[in-house]
Structure formats: structure tokens, C-alpha cells
Amino acid sequence: MGFQPAPDELKRRVRAFMEKNRGKLYHSIPHPDFAxxxxxxxNERFDILRPHLDHPGGTVLDIGTHWGQFAxxxxxxxxxxxxxxxxxNFAYIARGIRDICGKKFEILETSVFKLEDLSYDIVLALNIFHHFLKTEIGFNDLVALLHRMKAKTMFFQAHVPTEKQMEGAYRNMEQDEFVAFVAKEGGFKSVEEIGQDGKRRIFKLC
Ligand SMILES: C[S@@+](CC[C@H](N)C(=O)[O-])C[C@H]1O[C@@H](n2cnc3c(N)ncnc32)[C@H](O)[C@@H]1O
Structure with missing residues (x-):
């Protein structure tokens, strides 16, 4: 199936996001109307991940997909x-982009902490877990999520603890400490650093 034209409401929401975010989208939109x-x-992060993808044809959970570019x-x-x-709002935009691109992936409009089924071949946790370190509730939710998770492979992108958004965080961790924490709580046996996006490092956990 080919591309459909973007509806006005979708264009309006994308423009509104740009206006609030210093004229930039968070990530690219794979449709000619937004190219x-x-x-x-x-696509820098996908170029890093791609050679490390395993479980071809398997299931993937993308946590905090934003507008779904990785999906x-x-x-x-x-x-x-x-x-x-x-x-x-982001789930609406993600659904809109998915539909005009003729894609089929599922979008769950909910918090990842509410998911019952966490059995996936691959989990993407890119630029998301540090948000949960900011409060005690978020931290406890993250630990519980990692305990319940049954991923064979996880791609994890850490944050830099000196970032302004982390000031006053309930827990803050250096990138090596954070990936070791995710591996321990998630029951992963191996950790491999596969690349870096700006100052944020990307890891593969199996
Ligand atoms: C910084 S963006 C990262 C987007 C994407 N993972 C990436 O790296 O390109 C974080 C996204 O996670 C979403 N998010 C935050 N907390 C969430 C939660 N508890 N459950 C699901 N999504 C969440 C936010 O709305 C936002 O779209």
C-alpha cells in the first residue's frame, strides 16, 4: 500500500509540536508530506541498531514510541x-502517520506500566527509562517493570546524568551504572555497547 495524503488535523498537530519545540520534530516522519x-x-540510531537486530520476524515492544519512527x-x-x-496527543499523531504510510503495527495508548504482557523477542527502551528515575514512584515502577519483563533482547539508550532535566531526580546514575542496573533488575546476562548518539550511549542486553 502506498502513501495517503496527510489530513489537516495531523498536519496541524505536527506544526504545533514544532512551534513548541524550537522548530524541530523529535524524530523524522517517514512520509513525503513531512520529509x-x-x-x-x-536515522543515526537505527544505523547503530540495525546490524545488531536478532530474532528476524519476531515481536518487538517499542516503549515510549513517540510518533513511531522505529516501529x-x-x-x-x-x-x-x-x-x-x-x-x-502523541499516540494520535503516531496512529495518523502509521495510517497514511500504510503500516500495520499496533499502537497502545497507555503507560508501559499498565501492560500485562511483557513477553517480546526485542524491547526498545530508547531515551525513556531516565524519565522514570525522576520520582520515587517512577523509580519503583521501573524496577517492577524490569522484574516482569521477559525480553530476549533489549536495546537501551541511557541519558547523561548532568543533563538539566535530571536536576533534583530521585535517583540519577552514570551511564555504566544505569545499564548495569537495567541488566540486573531485568535479568539480562550480557551487555554490549553498540554505539553512541551524541553523548548518550546505546547498549544491547541479552
Ligand atoms: C524522549 S521520547 C523518546 C521517544 C523514542 N523512544 C525515541 O527514542 O525516539 C519519550 C517518549 O516516551 C513517552 N512516555 C513517557 N512515559 C511513558 C510511559 N510511562 N509509557 C509509555 N510512554 C511513555 C513520552 O510521551 C515520549 O513520547
């Missing part, structure tokens, strides 16, 4: 993707 918009994240790439490679996004 030229400036983005904070292009599009992974569906193109034949994965069965579930994308979870708790912001109703």
Missing part, C-alpha cells in the same frame, strides 16, 4: 511491532 522538516533525531523501520524489516505511548 523536509527539521528533526532532532534522524516503521522495524515493520519494514518484517518484525511484528507493538508501540506503546502514553501521551494521547
Amino acid at each position: 523536509d522538516l527539521p528533526v532532532a533525531h534522524g 516503521h523501520w522495524l515493520e519494514d524489516l518484517g518484525y511484528r511491532v507493538t508501540a506503546v505511548e502514553h501521551s494521547p
